[in-house]
Amino acid sequence: MNPYAGLGGSVALKGSDGSHTRDQAMRLGAQPRALDRMHRALAPLQGAAVELYGYAGDMGQAAVSELTLPFHVIGAAATNPSGDADTRQLAVALQAQGVDLIVFAGGDGTARIVADAIGTRVPVMGVPAGVKIHSGVYAITPEAAGRVLLNLAQGHWAPLVDAEVRDIDEAAFRQGRVRARHYADMRVPLEDDAIQQVKNAGAAVDELAQLDVAAEVVERMDDDTLYLLGPGSTTRAVMSELGLEATLLGVDIVHSGQCIVADATERDILNAMASHSGPTVMIVTAIGGQGHILGRGNQQFSPQIVRQVARQNLWVIATTEKLKTLAGRPLWVDTNDPQLDMQLVGLMPVICGYHQEVLYPVGGEHVAG
Structure with missing residues (x-):
């Protein structure tokens, strides 16, 4: 487990790879979330005939401290805080232990390290906890991972x-383009409604359709509302239509046709909402091929912010071509608050063109209790 996965999301650092970024995120007040998400994935296994193995402390044992699950400590991180080398060594140790399945929490960076260590020799299940998650080795939510694990434990x-491990192409990113690059494959137990698809970053972008969506959004905007625009090429088209520069992979805050905060953190958004007397609208787009609208690359939109904005002021924008890449699968939300996720489930309007809107389902895992 990478206990620092996703640390940079709420503070707009776009990721948590490397000790420098991790330390910077901590200084900015970011809170680790990987332990909680692994806990949620493992909780359904209570009472099942399973044996768990892992490192002591935050790289495994802490995630089961409140669960009645047998856990065998097979070592500990060599460094404190733990780093990439510890993740790699743990993956190798688990393979040597002869486990049936390696469950890991993290993002694309963590998936790359595990793939480097074990390749396709041991099946894996990724619990999504990172900022950027383009890879196809992760479940759509921690609860979805738990459902797959329980099915396997019950003998199903x-x-x-083989699923792709992908990560941002840094060369393309420096040129202002977001492109996920294929690095390796790992083997995953396939359940179509539980395992996320690889982000469809290679599909041709229908720029004219994006312009139609942007024109519709701008026509709906007014000067009394605060607008929070998340990352994505479709939201960037809205900023372009407004004549504004968009932040690559970031959240921009717009009011009265002006960008008042660029690359906003969770705290920036909360401050802007607190000082604004009118309504707030959040504008997000679906990840092509995956369908996530919250919880992937836009963790600045914390549960507290989503609750304040309210469901009716969540504008989802996506071209019809992007919706077609979902092949009938629903949109997904993974805010790190399961109860809030369930409140967002159901049919939601999606702006897909100029004066064009469709009702599209938002799916979610059922929350026990």
């Missing part, structure tokens, strides 16, 4: 398939 079979 699942086909093993």
